[in-house]
Amino acid sequence: MTGTLVVIGHGMVGHRLVTDLRVKDRADAWRIVVLAEESRPAYDRTALSSYMAGKSAHDLTLVDHDFLRDPLVDLRLGTVAASVDRGSQTVTTTDGTDLGYDALVLATGSRPFVPPVPGHDAPGCFVYRTIDDLDAIRAAAVSGRPGVVIGGGLLGLEAANALRLLGMRPHVVEMASRLMPLQVDDGGGRVLAKLVGELGLRLHCGAAIRSVDTGTDGRVCGVTLADGSVLDTELVVFSAGIRPRDELAGPAGLGRAQRGGFLVDDQCRTSDERIWAVGECAAVNGRCYGLAAPGYRMAEIVVQQLLGFGGAALPLPDVSTKLKLLGVDVASFGDAHAMTAGVLEISYVDNTDSTYAKLVLSPDARVLLGGVLAGDASAYPVLRPLVGHELTAPPEQLLFGGAN
Incomplete structure (x- = not known):
């Protein structure tokens, strides 16, 4: 018997959940209805800068023809969920359509935070x-x-x-x-x-x-x-930060975290056993994560549960980042801000080349706990896997070469 899964939201994480489920659901146990608030299917939101640099919306899309032709995926563009009725297990959209569900995934993402200063909503x-x-x-x-x-x-x-x-x-x-x-x-x-x-x-x-x-x-x-x-x-x-889209929580009687987001456990399940939340709107044990990688892992965990493969727990997400902004390399990993008690910090600054590197080490200086790189992040692939492990070479060799 085929059940109905409703996914509210078709961003990067919501799309990953649907595609992962379709690949692994070999018995076709689920028919999926996806409510996409935007007028276009999911696209790579992390690549928006490349859109300004000349790439097209088509270049950024995550959706292929097979997805759009899949008979078990009903993608509804420009469709907004207005409310969730847990008693009748239905989602009502703003156009008045009622959709029944056997399982529901909230992938509503986040909204930009706009400080409520005078003139914040003026034209321009x-x-x-x-x-x-x-x-x-x-x-x-x-x-x-x-x-x-x-x-x-x-x-x-x-x-x-x-x-x-x-x-x-x-x-x-x-x-x-x-x-x-x-x-x-x-x-x-x-x-x-x-x-x-x-x-x-x-x-x-x-x-x-x-x-x-x-x-x-x-x-x-x-x-x-x-x-x-x-x-x-x-x-x-x-562009002063984001806030989780959790406005469906209150009317549905679902818990919110203190700082916002649908409150879920480490299996991404809400207090209702038929409802999960993933991505930026999910507060896993009270904490939201604004990165794609933790959201993808949440999607995988929910798919496992939908297919009866057991309930893996979400591990502590890795929030390490490596970026090139305006042509400038920046990276941070592990305990980048040296929050662990008793740690040692070793910093290297080259004012001529405008580069900076900091390593955070355990009190005995043997274990790498984290670091920051700016101007040159070429050492990031070597350092990130070492977090939590003993150094394989002196810090300066790991940063500037000479270690195998």
Whole structure:
């Protein structure tokens, strides 16, 4: 007998769950209904910068013809889930359609956080999240004019690079004292700031936004910072973090984590045995993860349960990252911020080449616990697998070569 699985959300993680299930469900035990809020199927959201650099929406798509022709997959584009009734096991969409389910997966993702400052919703304000967002930014951009990005994290720097590719002169406003505060430390932040500053980005770290200012026509004309300084601009991009899309939780009687997200256990199951959550909207034992890799692992774990293969527990996700932003290499891994008690930190700075490296070692200096690389991340493939293990060579050899 075939059961009905409803998946709410068709982002990268929701799509991975559906494709993984179809590959492993050799008995065709599940018919899958996918509710996609956007007007296009799943695409690689981590590659949005390449879309601004010239790639097409088709280049970014994750969906092939076989998926679209699969008789056991009913993909409904532009369809929004309005509510979940756990008693009747139905999902109601905003157009009034009721869909019964035997199992439900919430893959609703997240939304950009927009600080509720005056003028935040004025014409000329954008977020950096979807292909449609980028199309709107491209249409509004004026080459040679300044643009302001609110947020100096990973997505903020991607947004600033997008404005740069459009010929604009980007300002980046970051509340923390350094760029990418979640990934790098102060030393890495200084090198990163120097390198991206040389590319034309004007940085305002340790700065908060007071208001988005508008002219007589109601459109954006500037941004006022907390210290009273004003940045002239007609275009503002908010990229100051994300918040899990968990608005279905309350009406459905599902638990939320303290900081948002559908509360799930280490098998990604909610308090309802028929409902799971995966990806950025899932708070695994109270914690959300905003990276694709943990979301993919959540999808695999749920597929195993749907097919009766047992309930593997989600291991502690690896949040190591290696990036090339605006042509600058950045990487962090393990205990990058040296939060473990008693650790040793070894830092290397080359001001001539604008590179920075920090290794975090156990108190006896034998075990690698984490690190940060900025300007040159070529040692990342060697160092990341060593996290939690004894060093195979002196730290300087691991960083700069000479170790096998």
